[in-house]
Amino acid sequence: MFRPALPLAAALALFAAGCEQRPDDVAVVVSAIGGEAKLADPARGELDFASRVMLDSTAQGLVRFDGSGGIEPGLAERWIVIDGGRSYIFRLREAEWPDGTPVDAADVVQSLKRTIDPKSRVAIAPFVAVIDEIVEMTPRIVEVRLKRPRPDLLKLFAQPELAILRRPALAGTGPFRTERGQAPLLLRPGFDPSRVGGETVEPDPADDVHLRGERAARAIVRFVERESDLVLGGTYRDWPLLARIEIAPANIKVDPAAGLFGFAIVSREGFLATPENRAAIAMAFDRAALTAAFRPEWQPVETLLPARLDSAADPAVPEWAVLPLESRRLTARNRVAAWHAANPDAPRTIRVALARSPGATLLWSRIARDLMDMGLRPVWVQEDEDADLRLIDAVAPYDSGRWYLVTACRLCPEPLMEQIEAARDAPTLTDRAQRIADADMALTADAAYIPIAQPLRWSLVALRLRAWQPNARAWHPLTHLREAGQ
Template sequence: MRSPALPLAVALALISGGCQERRPDDVPVIVSAIGGPATLRDPARGPLDFPDAVLLGATAQGLVRFDANGGIEPGVAERWIVSDEGRSYIFRIRNAEWPDGTRVTAADVVASLRAAIATSARSPYAPFVAVIDEIVEMTPQVIEVRLKHPRPDLLKLFAQPEFAILRRPRIAGTGPLRADAEGGGSPLLRPVPDPYAVIENAAAPEAADNVRLIGERAAVALARFAARESDLILGGSFHDWPLLDHAGVAPANLRVDPAAGLFGLAIVSEEGFTADPANRAALGMAIDRAALTARFRPEWTPVETLLPAQLDSAAAPAAPAWLAQPLDARRILARNRVAAWRAANPDASPVIRIAMPRSLGTKLLWYGLLRDLRAIGLQPAWVEERADADLRLIDAVAPYDSGRWYLATACRQCPDDLATVIDAARDAPTLVDRARRIAEADLALTAAHRYIPIAQPLRWSVAALRLRAFQTNPRAWHPLTHLRER
C-alpha cells in the first residue's frame, strides 16, 4: 500500500485522466477519506475529523444509521415507534453483540446515549440535544427517549456518528463493519457476522465486502485513484475542488451531492462597520454570488436566503428587502451606505476581517470577496480561522431538515434578543407553535442581517463505476456498507 504522506507536488504529478474502471470486482473496496489518518476516537473527547467519523460510523452504528440515499435504516435498534407528536421514541434493540461476544442490552444503549448527550457541549449538536428529557430502560431489549418538546425529526440526529452506541472506556461498537487487527495505519474493515442469522439463508462473506479505509489529503487521494489503487474518494468540499482541474477525473466518476446546509458568512462582530444592520445589509448586497460560485463550477447554484426551503417553518424563507433589485442597483446602494458611514466616522477603519481556513478553494473564494467588497469602498482582510474577525465562514451540511438548525448554526455570537427568538423555537410546546416560532426567528435574523448566504455546501466524491450502489444524497454521507450491489 502506498504511503499517504506523498508531497503535494509528487501527488499532483501522478494524477492522470481517464475513467477509472480497471480494478476488479472481487477485491476489497479501497476508500480514501479526505483528511488525516483514520483513527477510532470517542466523540465525547472532542469533534471528529472526517476520516475518524467515517471509521466510527462504519464500526459503531447508532440506534439507526443512514442508507445510501441519506434515509434512515435500522442500526442497533431493529424497529421503533414515535408517538406523542414526537415527544416519545421507543426503540427495540436487536440481537447484537459487542466484539467480545457479549450481548448488547438496553442498559448498554442507555449508558452510551447518556454519555454522548452529557458531553455534547463539545460537539456541533449541543443546541439540538437539549430537548432530550431522559433516556430510560423499559425492558432488557427496549428503551425510551423522552423529549421535553415535540421533535419528529430526531432520528437523523441519532444516525450521526457522534451518537454511535459505544462500550466505554475502551471504544467498541457493534458494526456493521469491524476493523481487522492486522489493519495497521489503514484499517481493513470486514462485515460483522450476524450470530443469530439462519445459516442456510446467510450469504457467505466475500473479499469484495471488505473495505480498506485510508485517511489522506485530497491530492494524494486523487493520485491514488488515478493510479487505479483505490475505488472511492469521500469528503470532497469546496476546499479541494480546484484540484479536480488537474486530476482529469472522468464525469462518470465525479459525484456531486445535492447537499443541504449553509455556505456563507456569519456576522461575528458588534464593532465598527458591522455594528449597524444597514451596514451589514450592504455587505450582503455587494456580493456577486453567481460569479463567485461560477469560479468553482457553473452548476453550483447561489442562494440569497438563510433557509433553503420552508422546511418545518410556518412561512416561506424570509428574503432581504434588496432581493428584488439587480446586482448593479444593489451595489450602488451599498457604496452609498459605505460612503455615508465613512463620512460620519472619519477615524474608523474600513477594514473587514474575514476568518477562513487556508486552502486552494478558500483562495478562490477570497479573490471573489476581495473584488466585491473593494467595489463598495471596503478593505477586506483575510485572518486565521479562529482569530478575531468581523465575518466568519460557515460551511456545514445540515444533519436533519429543520429550520432551527439553520437559524442556530448561522447565528454565531448572536445578541441576546436574537438568541431568545431562536430559543423560543426550541422550547415551543407544540409543532404548530414551533413552526410559527421558526418563521419568526427566520424573519428576525434576516432583518438583522446576521448572516450572508452564498450557496448550499459543495460536497463531492469520486467513485469507480464498480460501486454501483453508491448514491449522492442531501446528507453528503456515504455508508461503507452501501457501495456495491451483490
C-alpha cells in the same frame, strides 16, 4: 502555494489509467479526506470527517443512514413514535460487542446518556437537549422521552456522534470490525448473531473495505492511479484540485447537499455596527460569479433557510434581493461612503476568516474584489483568529429551520437569541413552526448571516460501486457501495 499543473503527457497518462476500473472481486479501497481515520469519542469534541466515517463504520447507532440519506435500522430492528412525537420506543435486535457479549438495553442507555450529558462536547449537543430521559424498559426495549415533540429526531439518532459505544475502549457493534495492525485500516463485515441458523459464515474478501484518511491531493492522485475506488468528503476547499488532473466526468459525483455555505458576521464594531451596513456587504457579493468560478451548476442562494422545512412561512427574503446586482453595489458603495464621512478616522478593514486551501484562495479572490469595490479593505485571517466575517460550511444533520438559525447565528444579540430559543422551547409543533418563522425573519432583518449557496460536497466514485447514491446529507455509508450479489 499551488503546484504547477501536470505536464500534458503525464495528465493524459493518468486520465487513461483512471478510465479503467478495479475488478469486482477485490476489497473496496476508500480515501476519506481529512486526518487519520481513527476511533475517537464524540463526547470529547468535534470529529473530523475521516473519524466520522470510521465511527459510522464500526459503531452503529439505534438507526443509520442508508445510501440515499434515508433512515434504516441500526441496533434497533424497529421503533414507534408516540405521544405526539414526545416518545420514541426502540426494540433492539440481537447484536454483540467485539468480545461476544450480547448488547442489551442497559448498554444503549449508558452510551446515549454519556453522549448527551451536559458535560459532553458532542457537536450536535444543541439539538439533542430536547431529550429528557432515556429509559431501559426491558432488556430489549429502550424509550427516549422528550421535553417537547420532535417527530423528525431519527435523522439525529443516525448521526455517527450518537453511535452506541462501550467506553472507554470505544468498542462498537459494527457493521464492520477492524483488523489490528493493518495500514490502511482493514474493515471486515462484523459477526451478526441474528443470522439464520446461527452458523458462522466465512466473509468474502470482496466485502472488505480498506479505509484511510488523507489529504485531498493524495486521495485524488491515488484514485486516478487506480489505487482506490472511492474518495469521500470533498468540499469547496479541494474542488479546484480536480481541474489540475483529468478525471472522467462519470467518476465525479456531486451531492445535492442541504446546509449552509456563507458568512456569519462575528463582529458588530465599526462599519458592522448597524443592520443596514451589514446588509450592504451581503448585497455587494456577486454570488453567481462566485459559485460559477467553482462550478457552473453550483446555484447561489439569498436566504438563510433553503425551503420552508418546519417553519410556518417560506424563507425570509432580504429587502435588497429585489434589486439588480448593479443597484445593490451602488447602494453598498453609498453606505460605505456615508459611514466613512461620519467616521473619517475609523478603519475600513474587514477581516475574513478562511482556512488556507485552493478553494479558499478562489473564494477569497471573489469576495475581496467585491469588498474593495464597495470601498472596504479586506484582510484574510486564519479561521481560528479574531475576524469580522467567518465562513460557515456545514451540511444540515436534519431538516429543521432551527438548525439553520442556531448554526448561522454566531454573534447574535440577546433578543435575537431569545427568539431562536423560543423555537426550541415551543410546547407544540404549531407554536414551534411559527417561532421558527419569526426568528428567520428577525435574523434576516438583522443581517447576521450572509448566504452564498448550499454546501459543495463531492466524491470520486469508481464505476463498479454501482450502489453509491447522491443525497442531501452528503453521507455515504461503506455498507451501501456495491449492489447485492455484485
